[in-house]
Amino acid sequence: MNDITSIGIIGLGNMGLPIATRLAAAGYTVTGFDVAEAARARLVEHGGRAADTPADAAAGADALILMLPDSTIVSQVMSDAALRATLSRNQLVVDMGSSEPVRTRSLAAELDADGVALVDAPVSGGVSGATAGTLTIMVGGAARNVERLTPALSALGRVRHAGPVGSGHAIKALNNLISATHLWVTSEAILTGEKFGLRPEVMLEIINGSSGRSGSSENKWPNFILPGTFDSGFALRLMLKDMKTATALAEQLGMPIELGEAAVAEWTRAAEAMAPAADHTEVARYLAQESAVRM
Numbered sequence: 001m002n003d004i005t006s007i008g009i010i011g012l013g014n015m016g017l018p019i020a021t022r023l024a025a026a027g028y029t030v031t032g033f034d035v036a037e038a039a040r041a042r043l044v045e046h047g048g049r050a051a052d053t054p055a056d057a058a059a060g061a062d063a064l065i066l067m068l069p070d071s072t073i074v075s076q077v078m079s080d081a082a083l084r085a086t087l088s089r090n091q092l093v094v095d096m097g098s099s100e101p102v103r104t105r106s107l108a109a110e111l112d113a114d115g116v117a118l119v120d121a122p123v124s125g126g127v128s129g130a131t132a133g134t135l136t137i138m139v140g141g142a143a144r145n146v147e148r149l150t151p152a153l154s155a156l157g158r159v160r161h162a163g164p165v166g167s168g169h170a171i172k173a174l175n176n177l178i179s180a181t182h183l184w185v186t187s188e189a190i191l192t193g194e195k196f197g198l199r200p201e202v203m204l205e206i207i208n209g210s211s212g213r214s215g216s217s218e219n220k221w222p223n224f225i226l227p228g229t230f231d232s233g234f235a236l237r238l239m240l241k242d243m244k245t246a247t248a249l250a251e252q253l254g255m256p257i258e259l260g261e262a263a264v265a266e267w268t269r270a271a272e273a274m275a276p277a278a279d280h281t282e283v284a285r286y287l288a289q290e291s292a293v294r295m
């Protein structure tokens, strides 16, 4: 089914802008809103239309994408009375941010009472994946809604239907807990090897041909940490939010998750020591500085 031709998007930041740009390039009519005026102006430069309010972004759209920082902001936006009055029965609301699965299910139930369906479709692959259309999109929702969205989402990457609404947000948070734990221990291991006299480039080449490899050794260390740019476009505070979402979910389910909790404690320590806008790859620099102080 491909009845979706017009898409509204709220949140035009590091991920929302490249997503809107790809959808516009794929032929969809894209209308976007962001609280930042500069973000709205960038959308216009990239083939979209700027909306003055969230309700204007939703008006007439077949699907309304949310690409916002977290569940609290999603709730704020979705409680806007003008936006709610605009939403109609045939429209789909698609939360592509990394929100909290339990809150996503509550929002879905609330919208369902108004006859509006919610689908969660968070992504992995970062800014480069959003720009290249190679994201992994983890979708939670009823099969018929996922089917309706699949042609549009396929312009952004590979669509994976995880289960009912909230499932995408659950697996996204769990994935990022794994990813953040990998990044931390990979950084500790490489810094230890360096102190022993090994070169990071040599270690990475060996790790990437061995069982210790991960997105941290294959992507984050070679592309953002070794060159010293620390510009992956994914903020440390957002990674920590996802980790806490995962451990909170485990706690709600009575699942012991001690290594995950330890990783949250380590990342919290780093976040407290770093600038609020720090990139998540800067944890490697933080660990290097910390180890130098301890010597």
Ligand code: NAD
Residues within 6 Å of the ligand: 010, 011, 012, 013, 014, 015, 016, 033, 034, 035, 036, 039, 067, 068, 069, 070, 073, 076, 077, 096, 097, 098, 099, 123, 124, 125, 126, 127, 232, 233, 234, 235, 238, 239, 242
């Ligand atoms: P970002 O901070 O770059 O962008 C968020 C945008 O939302 C900003 O432009 C901000 O102005 C806007 N915004 C905030 N409050 C708003 C409101 N009330 N109304 C309208 N706009 C509002 O964040 P991002 O990196 O694009 O991340 C968005 C989501 O995607 C997060 O949940 C994040 O965890 C997730 N994510 C990010 C990446 C990445 O690599 N950056 C990768 C995967 C998932």
